[in-house]
Amino acid sequence: MKGPLFYAKILLFGEYGIIKDSKGLAIPYNSYNGAFKKADVLEGKALKSNGYLLAYYNYLKSLKTDLVQFDLAQLEQDITNGMYFDSSIPQGYGVGSSGAIVAAIYEKYAEDKITVLENLTKDKLLRLKAIFGLMESYFHGTSSGLDPLNSYLSLPILIQSKDNVESVGIPYQQNGKGAVFLLDSKMIGETEPMVNIFMEKMKNEGFRKMLSDEFVAHTDACVDNFLRGDAKSLFGNVKKLSKVVLDNFKPMIPSKFHALWKKGIDSNDYYLKLCGSGGGGYILGFAPDFEKAKASLTGHDLELVYRF
Numbered sequence: 478m479k480g481p482l483f484y485a486k487i488l489l490f491g492e493y494g495i496i497k498d499s500k501g502l503a504i505p506y507n508s509y510n511g512a513f514k515k516a517d518v519l520e521g522k523a524l525k526s527n528g529y530l531l532a533y534y535n536y537l538k539s540l541k542t543d544l545v546q547f548d549l550a551q552l553e554q555d556i557t558n559g560m561y562f563d564s565s566i567p568q569g570y571g572v573g574s575s576g577a578i579v580a581a582i583y584e585k586y587a588e589d590k591i592t593v594l595e596n597l598t599k600d601k602l603l604r605l606k607a608i609f610g611l612m613e614s615y616f617h618g619t620s621s622g623l624d625p626l627n628s629y630l631s632l633p634i635l636i637q638s639k640d641n642v643e644s645v646g647i648p649y650q651q652n653g654k655g656a657v658f659l660l661d662s663k664m665i666g667e668t669e670p671m672v673n674i675f676m677e678k679m680k681n682e683g684f685r686k687m688l689s690d691e692f693v694a695h696t697d698a699c700v701d702n703f704l705r706g707d708a709k710s711l712f713g714n715v716k717k718l719s720k721v722v723l724d725n726f727k728p729m730i731p732s733k734f735h736a737l738w739k740k741g742i743d744s745n746d747y748y749l750k751l752c753g754s755g756g757g758g759y760i761l762g763f764a765p766d767f768e769k770a771k772a773s774l775t776g777h778d779l780e781l782v783y784r785f
């Protein structure tokens with residue numbers, strides 16, 4: 478038994494802002510993926526995954542909702558027979574390991590499911606996002622449902638606002654010097670406590686003003702620049718975003734990266750931003766000249782995501 482592949486995602490722009498109606502842009506990240514498999518003898522990672530699936534099955538069984546129904550008997554039987562999610566997607570890294578599980582469970586066990594082959598109207602996308610939000614809330618409290626949606630569709634998703642999502646084409650990669658990359662912080666980050674810190678900060682009027690006047694404004698500009706393929710404006714706006722995040726989202730940046738973050742802004746070699754909720758996992762980087770950024774970041778593990 479081997480199911481279809483579900484990919485990791487990268488939220489290029491929109492973390493936190495999408496909770497408060499900024500734009501957002503998420504793309505599938507094909508370097509990591511997962512699929513259901515079955516083993517006669519479960520051990521190691523497979524055994525752990527099988528245990529996670531059983532816990533998740535119990536959550537789905539207890540769900541009382543009209544949004545979606547599952548073939549729970551089949552799911553239970555498959556888990557008992559040794560099914561696990563064989564996944565290379567790192568957990569707690571901001572690239573959606575739980576989103577891929579949710580997408581895979583929906584694909585295999587949902588009844589009357591919305592398939593990726595049908596004409597995906599805005600209504601259907603919103604319904605899927607709501608279902609996925611509910612299914613993913615098991616893993617980290619409130620969820621926008623965006624990660625599983627991205628993994629399920631394997632398409633870039635543009636969030637125009639909370640109630641307006643669509644799949645979009647992103648400009649073809651160029652063979653230029655510029656790049657988007659991931660920097661491995663080598664620390665696990667947890668989404669829920671970070672979102673709680675954000676919600677606490679939102680009680681402060683000054684923070685709310687900074688969020689709408691600066692953070693959301695720069696985020697929206699970055700999304701527009703990226704989709705139009707306007708690299709020059711994009712780097713200008715990512716630099717502004719990088720500064721605002723360093724000044725106002727310090728708890729979401731592991732402290733040993735504060736100086737490195739500032740070094741990028743001062744040297745213009747690279748600009749760092751949060752990748753998902755932050756607090757560890759990956760940090761997302763934008764570099765006008767990737768070779769220069771690599772030299773400036775020696776000693777750190779970088780993964781190339783997109784080339785300008």
Ligand SMILES: Nc1ncnc2c1ncn2[C@@H]1O[C@H](COP(=O)(O)OP(=O)(O)OP(=O)(O)O)[C@@H](O)[C@H]1O
Pocket residue numbers: 511525526527529530561562563564567568569570571572573574575576578616617624668753754
């Ligand atoms: N291979 C797997 N098999 C079974 N369950 C898994 C697997 N990978 C991840 N999970 C589930 O997802 C949980 C991790 O999800 P969590 O939302 O905390 O992190 P994440 O999705 O990696 O991060 P982020 O939401 O920041 O992208 C695990 O505790 C486990 O329940």
Ligand SMILES: C[C@@](O)(CCO)CC(=O)[O-]
Pocket residue numbers: 488491492493494495496619620621622668672752753754
């Ligand atoms: C921090 C957040 O905005 C993105 C995490 O990937 C939370 C969410 O919208 O689900």
